[in-house]
Amino acid sequence: MTDLWLISVPLDKASLISVEKLKRTIAKKNLASCCRFSIPELKVRFCITYSIRGCMREVMEQSDDKVLENALANGGESDSLSVFCSSVDLMSYVTKFQWDKAKYPTTLPLSSLADIINKAELRSRVLAYNSVKTSLQSFDHKTHGSLQTCSLNDIVRREDLVVSEYLTTLLVLVSRGSYLQWERTYESLSQFVVPRSSRKLLEDGEGGLFAVTLFKRAVCEFKANAQDSKFSVREYSFDVEEKRQQEKKHVILMCTSPPQGIFVRWLKVNFSEVFVAWIHLKALRVFVESVLRYGLPVNYQALLLQSDKKRSKKLREELSSLFMHLDPTATVSLDIPGICQQEYSSVICFHVNTNLLELS
Numbered sequence: 001m002t003d004l005w006l007i008s009v010p011l012d013k014a015s016l017i018s019v020e021k022l023k024r025t026i027a028k029k030n031l032a033s034c035c036r037f038s039i040p041e042l043k044v045r046f047c048i049t050y051s052i053r054g055c056m057r058e059v060m061e062q063s064d065d066k067v068l069e070n071a072l073a074n075g076g077e078s079d080s081l082s083v084f085c086s087s088v089d090l091m092s093y094v095t096k097f098q099w100d101k102a103k104y105p106t107t108l109p110l111s112s113l114a115d116i117i118n119k120a121e122l123r124s125r126v127l128a129y130n131s132v133k134t135s136l137q138s139f140d141h142k143t144h145g146s147l148q149t150c151s152l153n154d155i156v157r158r159e160d161l162v163v164s165e166y167l168t169t170l171l172v173l174v175s176r177g178s179y180l181q182w183e184r185t186y187e188s189l190s191q192f193v194v195p196r197s198s199r200k201l202l203e204d205g206e207g208g209l210f211a212v213t214l215f216k217r218a219v220c221e222f223k224a225n226a227q228d229s230k231f232s233v234r235e236y237s238f239d240v241e242e243k244r245q246q247e248k249k250h251v252i253l254m255c256t257s258p259p260q261g262i263f264v265r266w267l268k269v270n271f272s273e274v275f276v277a278w279i280h281l282k283a284l285r286v287f288v289e290s291v292l293r294y295g296l297p298v299n300y301q302a303l304l305l306q307s308d309k310k311r312s313k314k315l316r317e318e319l320s321s322l323f324m325h326l327d328p329t330a331t332v333s334l335d336i337p338g339i340c341q342q343e344y345s346s347v348i349c350f351h352v353n354t355n356l357l358e359l360s
Helices: 013-028 046-059 064-071 077-084 092-094 110-142 176-188 216-228 240-256 261-295 310-323
Strands: 002-010 034-036 167-175 199-203 209-215 232-234 300-308 348-352
Touching: 002 013, 002 261, 002 310, 013 034, 013 300, 013 310, 092 261, 092 300, 110 261, 167 176, 167 216, 176 209, 209 216, 216 232, 261 300, 261 348, 300 310
Parallel strands: none
Antiparallel strands: 002 300, 002 348, 034 300, 167 209, 167 232, 199 209
């Protein structure tokens, strides 16, 4: 599995010498490959440093890396991931990254860029994903759920219901262990129940669905007494048009793909945009941290290191050793608000999580 690391170093003489040493070391020890990561000079003024810090807190939220995971939530299988990856060459996009100035204008303040990337792009797609997921779950509950939640359009026929000026039919859920009690007592739940009108329409592992006919004037009384006896009355009205639409949706779904196929198609369409926004957010994070760590005027270079996961620990050790001069206190345990000790090092270094991706 490939590991990607974004690092940022200032353009002073000592750091440039360390960069050359790093390139020679990783090539000699086969630790990683190295390339420039192009980040434009974004809009920043000394007088708005406080705003930059607020922006940094927002773009450095731990939940940011979860956005991509959420978008891939139901695409964990390797065959599905290969479909997503086909929509954009992930490795080429990262190694040849160019800031999309049309979509994310560099003339905007940092806080505005963070809002566009993090809220308008990533969060809107997460909301859209959740909407698709909720719709599918709702449809699945209606078609394959228990008798308490599933749609009854495929179960109840018009001839199962008696509906007239004075009579109506109620559908009652009875647990398996209460069948005998139901048969003995349903006629006594109201004096206006039609004798011997109980019919079992369907049953599952939990219980059965019974139809019973009674006078309309006794519906409220029957429901109250049924509830006291631990019988549940399901509200239902036979709708021909709704049943037709339900059957149509079911046929389309079963003919095109299994239910999870809906997620696969949705993710295939949206994955590229999510990934692009995610990498822009990483670039913004590197820029903000570089300004805060190295100061103004902006004078740094960003590098992308591509390593094998097994060699990542050794790579981090080399980075800490070569760039110790940037912050000798990095090896000392410090209490830095909002940042865990293991996340802080002498050189700016951010991990690009590829755990969910099958990179080729």
